[in-house]
Amino acid sequence: MGLLAPMTPSRTIPMQGYDVIGDIHGHADALRRLLIKLEYTEVEGAFRHDSRKAIFVGDFIDRGPNQREVLRIARKMCEAGSASAVLGNHEFNAIAWATPNGNGG
Numbered sequence: 001m002g003l004l005a006p007m008t009p010s011r012t013i014p015m016q017g018y019d020v021i022g023d024i025h026g027h028a029d030a031l032r033r034l035l036i037k038l039e040y041t042e043v044e045g046a047f048r049h050d051s052r053k054a055i056f057v058g059d060f061i062d063r064g065p066n067q068r069e070v071l072r073i074a075r076k077m078c079e080a081g082s083a084s085a086v087l088g089n090h091e092f093n094a095i096a097w098a099t100p101n102g103n104g105g
Contacts, residue, residue: 019049022057022088024074026064031073046080047073053081058088 019038024031040047040054047054056074061067077083087095 017052018055019052020055020057023059024056024064024070025059025062025090026067026070028064028066028069028073030064031070035073040082044080046076046082048077048080048082054083056083056085058086059090060085060088061094062090 021031021034035047035054038049038052040049042048054077056078060070060074064070074083074085078085
């Protein structure tokens, strides 16, 4: 009885979509082609989309010829706010392999 606010006309809220991308494995050219196909555009060194965000789910490295370029693309997108990323098992293994154990290994 009078506790609820009156209904207001709905406002248009832009749709925020996500593109989930994984298992890139150092294939920067394929990543670029995929982002372009998904209608991302490269602006100031970072791929961006008007209404969607990329979610990278790991395995950026190993196998392919352009691992550093894959990491650069993903990092620039994360820094620009057009992507988020989590490590995959390949990144975890690389970090573990490169981390000294204190016993000379």
